[in-house]
Amino acid sequence: MKVLLVEDSIASLQVTQKFVEEAGHTVITARDGEQGIQQFLAHNPDLVLLDVNMPNMDGYQCAQRIRKNCQQGNLWIPIIFLSAEITEDAIVMGIDSGGDDYLPKPVTQRVLSAKLRAMSRIADMRKELEEASARLKRLSSIDGLTQLYNRRHFDEVLELEWSRAERTQEPLSLILCDIDHFKAFNDNYGHVAGDDALVRTSQTIMHTLQRPTDLAARYGGEEFAIILPATPTVGAMVVAEQMRKAMDTLAIPHHFSNASSIVSMSIGVSSYYPAQANSSFVALLDAADRGLYRAKKNGRNRIEMQPL
Known part of the structure; x- marks a missing residue:
């Protein structure tokens, strides 16, 4: 003592x-x-x-x-x-x-x-x-399957990082990504294979992130979210492309997708700059979601950047 x-x-x-x-x-x-x-x-x-x-x-x-x-x-x-x-x-x-x-x-x-x-x-x-x-606090913040942070923890951190970005006058970027045609994958390969694909995708996302300040979360179902503090749009696009290419290296077969013969991801990116007026972390999340929607609409297995 x-x-x-x-x-x-x-x-x-x-x-x-x-x-x-x-x-x-x-x-x-x-x-x-x-x-x-x-x-x-x-x-x-x-x-x-x-x-x-x-x-x-x-x-x-x-x-x-x-x-x-x-x-x-x-x-x-x-x-x-x-x-x-x-x-x-x-x-x-x-x-x-x-x-x-x-x-x-x-x-x-x-x-x-x-x-x-x-x-x-x-x-x-x-x-x-x-x-x-x-341990209990950590368990309450972690998704049981993927071991990424869960949606609740993501929401808390996003709000905190938004406040930090405003205080430090540094950019804040957000990535939303979704496994392409995951329902078809589950329906044809089974839920055990689907869970395995989610786990391996989560591990791939984590290995892509280089900084301890970056945060990856399972946003819901087959959707993932990544918070990149102090990162401008160009940096977020680099990370997003690294993630997309890492999925190619993972090479999980998916013969029921019209986007690729392997499991792929559609990705939306948005960034906040403190000089932007009348913005909020909710608006940043909405912009990244719109970018994800455009990526799906434009053929999937691609990245779309959506300004605030």
Whole structure:
């Protein structure tokens, strides 16, 4: 564990630090409440040992400030107060200030070690909970079949990237693509083959994208969407053509398509430039969709760019 020790007495700080380190934990020290808050923000400790009686900002005030930062980060870091006077009023005040426990001063190694073992269990449980929450959040954003992001996550990111483009004055491009005659493929080759084609197409799209900021999503059925931040039209067209050619390399037979003898894609591209007035991410999406419609109408297995 990383333990933040906030103590104004040099003697008490040195003794307590020695006990914590001998228990196998890392210690970050601070000599007053203000420095304690700075160290808390800088190091994100697993536990705070906080002296109550300090000049300028006492332990209760420091705990309240720490709790405000915990709430902003949606975290709960245990706080144990250190005090020579543990009265009923002090305990109530400590709990109301955001503390979780008290240790009497002078601190003994045996009691402190026991408290640290308990706090270690809490830290382990918190870590497991955070990891489970992260896995759950990821699962809620991922399409189960293709492992691309799902439509809900795509919508959220598109709105965020639109706001970023407006703020940074950089272009934002969007690609919509659709597997040509996918219903005929499913009807004639079966749904297992159809699912396999979707998975392989998704992998091909992901391998085409070069930057971690680019995002690919399954937009619905056999339709895919790609967000390209800080990318002008010419760059988006290059990516779209790379995707179309990659499908040729994939070479999944499709003898029931009038666009190609293999599985192919029709692609619509649109780009937003911050200088354009009266635009929105909805308008960008609509423009890419119109480009996709034109690609289908003009023979499929092609790319069409649609201005906003």
